[in-house]
Amino acid sequence: MxxxxxxxxxxxxxxxxxxxxxxxxxxxxxxxxxxxxxxxxxxxxxxxxxxxxxxxxxxxxxxxxxxxxxxxxxxxxxxxxxxxxxxxxxxxxxxxxxxxxxxxxxxxxxxxxxxxxxxxxxxxxxxxxxxxxxxxxxxxxxxxxxxxxxxxxxxxxxxxxxxxxxxxxxxxxxxxxxxxxxxxPESPRWLASKGRIGEALKVLKQIRKEKQANEELTEIKTSIAKESKMKKATIKDLSTPWIRRILFLGIGIAVVNQINGVNAIMYYGTEILKDAGLGIKAALIGNVANGIISMGAMLVGIWLLGKVNRRPMLIIGLCGTTTSLFLIGLFSMLLEGSPALPYVVLSFTVLFLAFMQGAIGPVTWLTLAEIFPLGMRGLGMGFSVFWMWIVNFSISLTFPMLLASIGLAMTFFIFAILGVFAIAFVHKYLPETRGYSLEEIEQHFRSYDDEAVHSELPRQVKQ
The missing domain is CATH 1.20.1250.20 (MFS general substrate transporter like domains)
Incomplete structure (x- = not known):
């Protein structure tokens, strides 16, 4: 394996x-x-x-x-x-x-x-x-x-x-x-879904002990039988309030992952440091620090997922990234022309990525996997990830033009303002999912109509 x-x-x-x-x-x-x-x-x-x-x-x-x-x-x-x-x-x-x-x-x-x-x-x-x-x-x-x-x-x-x-x-x-x-080998789950049960068992025996392979094949066949009877959600089902709400939340969480401008930093980090005053060779070396902190923070984030509730972890991450963006903008104004500016910008960029990769990134993907019930997982994940990439595309397309027209400070102030809206969205709409089964999460969304969406406070996790 x-x-x-x-x-x-x-x-x-x-x-x-x-x-x-x-x-x-x-x-x-x-x-x-x-x-x-x-x-x-x-x-x-x-x-x-x-x-x-x-x-x-x-x-x-x-x-x-x-x-x-x-x-x-x-x-x-x-x-x-x-x-x-x-x-x-x-x-x-x-x-x-x-x-x-x-x-x-x-x-x-x-x-x-x-x-x-x-x-x-x-x-x-x-x-x-x-x-x-x-x-x-x-x-x-x-x-x-x-x-x-x-x-x-x-x-x-x-x-x-x-x-x-x-x-x-x-x-x-x-x-x-x-x-x-x-x-x-091919996925045994996919093989079984196509009726190729013998091939699925053969693959399972390659990667599992024989007893475990037989038990897992039985589980797979049971799951496939249930799914075949299950009605899959379609665009027409958006007339149902709870489905509309959960899709709105999924797309919102995907957008929140991007509007802080993380990929402007990942794609244009060299340009940002050059604009702050570093030479191109030094800027390239500076970006290696971004890569190192991203790897380290991702490992910490994966470890935290099993110990910390999703909602506060995401809010803390967003507060950290928004503060970092604001400080990049502020010091870009206060230290304009100073030889210290690129190092200050790099420091806050590293801080930004620590919060992004250590909290926001891991929580985003896990939350998207948890909030969609099986019957609408394909529709929900497809739409959410599509909009994540579209927002990523829009920011990446406009960032160089923003940098050239309004400068480094104002560009990052815009991202900081978007970060405030992201915090407000998560605080208002995202329920806690840690400690709940997928069925309980689905029931939570089924139990409120559109009017209740705006007044319902996020649930507290089970202890």
């Missing part, structure tokens, strides 16, 4: 690397002798991947349901490889945007297919631990992107097309993922 998890989470590693590498590559792409990017085309190059990811996430789950988790991951590996080479060899902005969009389809597909595959392959007692490995691999991929950017920028920074070397590195894990999946 360890080998299966290690190989398949290369999809998460690619997700992280491809979203993080643009951070260091963009300043070199923007040069007049390269792609000669303007603030608008900078945003377009960075955000086109995210638009592709929105659609990749929307349709990736359906494709893996139809063709199998393993086969879909292998196809995504090929798409990662081909699109990476396309970006590396792009001769103009148009081609870069096209191939970044295709790369985004792979990123979005991996964001839904890999966790599903891991959840279905893992034994119940280790499911949480194994699925969260994918989240850790995502931030590891971003850390590796920042590290390679710093190494290449400081050793080959005078070479105009050094950005091509930064991008092409992502082709290596894509090759490892494709060849690795050749030795990985």
């Amino acid at each position: 360890k080998i299966i998890a290690f190989i398949s989470t290369f999809g998460g590693l690619l997700f992280g690397y491809d979203t993080g590498v643009i951070n260091g590559a963009l300043p070199y792409m923007s040069r007049a002798d390269q792609l000669n990017l303007t603030p608008f085309t900078e945003g377009l190059v960075a955000s086109s991947l995210l638009l592709g990811a929105a659609f990749g996430a929307l349709f990736g789950g359906q494709l893996s349901d139809r063709h199998g988790r393993r086969r879909n991951i292998m196809f995504l590996a090929l798409l990662f490889f081909g699109a990476t080479l396309g970006c590396t060899l792009a001769s103009d902005t148009t081609l870069m945007v096209i191939f970044r969009f295709l790369l985004g389809l792979a990123v979005g597909g991996a964001s839904v297919t890999v966790p599903t595959f891991l959840a279905e392959m893992a034994p119940a007692e280790k499911r949480g631990q194994i699925v969260t490995q994918n989240e850790f691999m995502i931030v590891t991929g971003q850390f590796l992107a920042f590290t390679f950017n710093a190494i290449l920028g400081n050793t080959l920074g005078e070479v105009g097309h050094v950005w091509r070397y930064m991008l092409v590195i992502a082709s290596l894990p894509a090759v490892i993922l494709w060849f690795g999946m050749l030795i990985v």
Whole structure:
């Protein structure tokens, strides 16, 4: 099982690397002798991947349901490889945007297919631990992107097309993922859902003890029989108040995850530090600190999930990120032109990421997994993740233009204001889910009509 998890989470590693590498590559792409990017085309190059990811996430789950988790991951590996080479060899902005969009389809597909595959392959007692490995691999991929950017920028920074070397590195894990999946079996849950019971049992015996394999197959068949009788939620069901409420909450939580501008920092960290006064080589090194703190904070966040209630953990995280954003804006005004400013900005950026990756990120994905009942999980997760990527796309597209037109301080004040709205949303609408079964959570949402939504206080967790 360890080998299966290690190989398949290369999809998460690619997700992280491809979203993080643009951070260091963009300043070199923007040069007049390269792609000669303007603030608008900078945003377009960075955000086109995210638009592709929105659609990749929307349709990736359906494709893996139809063709199998393993086969879909292998196809995504090929798409990662081909699109990476396309970006590396792009001769103009148009081609870069096209191939970044295709790369985004792979990123979005991996964001839904890999966790599903891991959840279905893992034994119940280790499911949480194994699925969260994918989240850790995502931030590891971003850390590796920042590290390679710093190494290449400081050793080959005078070479105009050094950005091509930064991008092409992502082709290596894509090759490892494709060849690795050749030795990985298909999900037994998917095989059983297609009536291939014998193959499902064979796979289970490869990754479980024989008695456990037989017991798990019985559970899978029972679960599939129940699901086949269950009515799945559709768009028409939005006329039902409790379904509308829970979908509104899911989309809201997904949007809250993005409107603090986290990915503006992850994608444009080098530009932010340059704007604050650092040289490009020093800015690239500074971003490695962002990668290190993201990895460490993610591990702490995963540990905290089992010990702290979801709602206060999310609110504390949002308070931390909002305060960090406000302080970046404030000191950008007070220390404008000072040689100390870039180091102050970097310090608060690191603080921001500690709260983001240590509290907001882990709680977001766990909460989305908990609030949707089985009958509407496909609809709810699909819509929520789609809107998460769309907001990510919108912020990434507009950030360079905001930076160029209103400056560093005002841009971060805007994110801080959005953070206040995010805190208010979570405080008003998010119930506590830790300590409740999925059935109890569903009943909680069923028990209030639209009028009660606005007056009902979040429930306290069971002790």
